[in-house]
Amino acid sequence: MSISVDVRDVSKRFRLVHDKYNSLKERVIHAGRVPHEDFWALQNISLQVNEGETVGLLGHNGSGKSTLLKCIAGILQPTTGEIAVRGRVASMLELGAGFSDELSGRANIFLNASLMGMSKKEIESKIDDIIDFAEIGPFIDNQVRFYSSGMYTRLGFAVAVNMDPHILLVDEVLAVGDENFQRKCIDKIRSFQKEGRTIVFVSHSPDLVRSICDRAYVLDHGKIVGQGNVQDAISILRDFQMAGSSLVNDPSDPANAKKPKPSDHHNSGEKRVLISSLEIQGESTGGSAPLQSGDSAILRVGYEVLNYVPTDVIFGLEILDAKGETVYRGDTATLEMPPLTLVGKGNILVRLGSLPLGEGVYSVSVSLVDLHGGTLLDWRSLDNSVKVLCQQKSSGVLALNFTTFVEQTI
Numbered sequence: 001m002s003i004s005v006d007v008r009d010v011s012k013r014f015r016l017v018h019d020k021y022n023s024l025k026e027r028v029i030h031a032g033r034v035p036h037e038d039f040w041a042l043q044n045i046s047l048q049v050n051e052g053e054t055v056g057l058l059g060h061n062g063s064g065k066s067t068l069l070k071c072i073a074g075i076l077q078p079t080t081g082e083i084a085v086r087g088r089v090a091s092m093l094e095l096g097a098g099f100s101d102e103l104s105g106r107a108n109i110f111l112n113a114s115l116m117g118m119s120k121k122e123i124e125s126k127i128d129d130i131i132d133f134a135e136i137g138p139f140i141d142n143q144v145r146f147y148s149s150g151m152y153t154r155l156g157f158a159v160a161v162n163m164d165p166h167i168l169l170v171d172e173v174l175a176v177g178d179e180n181f182q183r184k185c186i187d188k189i190r191s192f193q194k195e196g197r198t199i200v201f202v203s204h205s206p207d208l209v210r211s212i213c214d215r216a217y218v219l220d221h222g223k224i225v226g227q228g229n230v231q232d233a234i235s236i237l238r239d240f241q242m243a244g245s246s247l248v249n250d251p252s253d254p255a256n257a258k259k260p261k262p263s264d265h266h267n268s269g270e271k272r273v274l275i276s277s278l279e280i281q282g283e284s285t286g287g288s289a290p291l292q293s294g295d296s297a298i299l300r301v302g303y304e305v306l307n308y309v310p311t312d313v314i315f316g317l318e319i320l321d322a323k324g325e326t327v328y329r330g331d332t333a334t335l336e337m338p339p340l341t342l343v344g345k346g347n348i349l350v351r352l353g354s355l356p357l358g359e360g361v362y363s364v365s366v367s368l369v370d371l372h373g374g375t376l377l378d379w380r381s382l383d384n385s386v387k388v389l390c391q392q393k394s395s396g397v398l399a400l401n402f403t404t405f406v407e408q409t410i
C-alpha cells in the first residue's frame with residue numbers, strides 16, 4: 001500500500017507580534033525591530049496516511065489540527081520538517097477559506113478550481129454538479145459576502161469534492177451545515193472511501209470520527225500524544241479532556257502537581273482503583289427510565305481499591321452532548337471540595353441536582369485521580385446512553401424556563 005500523505009518531523013512556528021514600541025526612546029533602542037514572541041503551534045509531528053485510508057485528527061481547541069491540515073494542503077509552509085503528498089489535493093478548510101468576498105459564487109468556483117489545478121474546460125463540465133451539490137440556487141451569481149455561513153460551507157465543500165481529488169482534507173465543515181447537508185456530505189465522503197480516495201478529517205465530534213475514520217491521531221499543544229484505532233484515540237482524547245492537562249505542562253510547576261497525567265491511564269497498566277460500574281437514575285423516574293429535564297439525578301459509581309490501601313481521590317465529572325461537545329466539566333479539586341477517601345469496595349453516590357438539559361441523548365464520564373500523585377486512576381463513561389426527555393418544545397442543550405414582560409418607556 002502506498003503512502004498518500006507523509007509528514008516527517010514537522011514543526012510550525014508562528015510569530016506573535018506585540019504592540020509596537022510607543023516612545024521615540026524605545027524605537028531608537030530597538031532600532032525598528034518589531035517586538036514579537038515565537039509560538040510553536042506544531043512540534044515534531046510525524047504521521048503517514050496510506051492511500052485509501054480515512055484518518056481523523058482529534059484534539060482540543062488550539063491543539064494544532066487546522067495548522068497541520070493547512071501545512072498538508074500547502075497553504076502554510078512548515079518551519080522545519082517535510083511533507084510529501086501524492087496526488088491532487090482538495091481541501092475544505094476553515095469557513096470560506098480561499099473565497100474572495102467581492103466575487104460571485106460562480107466566479108469563486110472558477111477561481112478555486114483553477115487554484116486546485118483544474119482547466120477551464122474541466123471546470124465548465126463540472127460547474128452544474130457543483131451548483132447542484134451546494135444548493136445555492138439563484139444566489140450563485142451573488143457576491144459571496146452576502147452568503148450565510150451555511151451557504152459558504154456548502155459551496156466550499158461542493159467545490160472540493162467535485163475536484164476529483166486523490167486526497168481530501170476536511171476541517172470541521174460538517175459542524176456548520178444543516179442536518180440534510182451533513183448527511184449529503186457524509187454520503188459523499190463514504191462514496192470517496194469506496195472509490196479508494198484518501199481523506200484526512202478534522203472534527204471535534206468523536207461520534208463523527210468514529211463513524212467515518214479508520215484510525216485517528218490525537219493532538220495536544222501541537223504534539224501527537226496518541227494514535228490508533230478510533231476507539232483508542234477517543235479514549236486518549238477523553239483522558240486529556242478529563243485531565244485538563246497536557247504532556248507539555250511542566251511537572252515541576254506546582255500548578256500542575258495535582259493535575260492528572262492522562263498517559264498513565266493507558267501506559268502504566270498499574271490500576272490501583274477500578275471504576276467497576278456506572279449508573280445514572282432520575283430521582284422521580286428511577287430505574288433505567290429516561291431522565292426528565294429539570295429532575296434531580298443520582299450517579300452511582302461503583303469502585304474497587306485493588307491494593308486495600310485507602311486512597312484519596314479527586315472525582316471528575318463530564319457531560320457531553322450527542323455531538324461530543326462538552327456540556328459540563330468539573331472536578332472536586334477545581335470546585336474546592338474535599339477529596340474522597342476510598343477503601344475496599346463500594347459506591348460513590350453523586351447527587352447531580354436539577355439537570356436543566358434539553359431533550360436529547362448525552363454521554364456522562366467520570367474519572368478518579370490520585371490526589372497525591374496526580375495520576376489518572378480510572379475513568380468510565382456511559383457513551384450516548386443517557387436519554388433526557390423534555391416537556392418544552394424548545395431546542396438546544398439547555399432547557400430554559402424564561403418569562404417575558406414588557407417595560408414601556410414612553
Ligand SMILES: Nc1ncnc2c1ncn2[C@@H]1O[C@H](COP(=O)(O)OP(=O)(O)OP(=O)(O)O)[C@@H](O)[C@H]1O
Pocket residue numbers: 014015016039041059060061062063064065066067068
Ligand atoms: N496565523 C497564526 N498566527 C499565530 N498563531 C496562530 C496562527 N494560526 C494558528 N495559531 C495558533 O496556533 C494554535 C493552533 O491553532 P489551530 O487552529 O491549528 O488549532 P485547532 O486544533 O485547529 O483548534 P480549533 O479546534 O479551535 O479549530 C492556536 O494556539 C492558534 O492560536
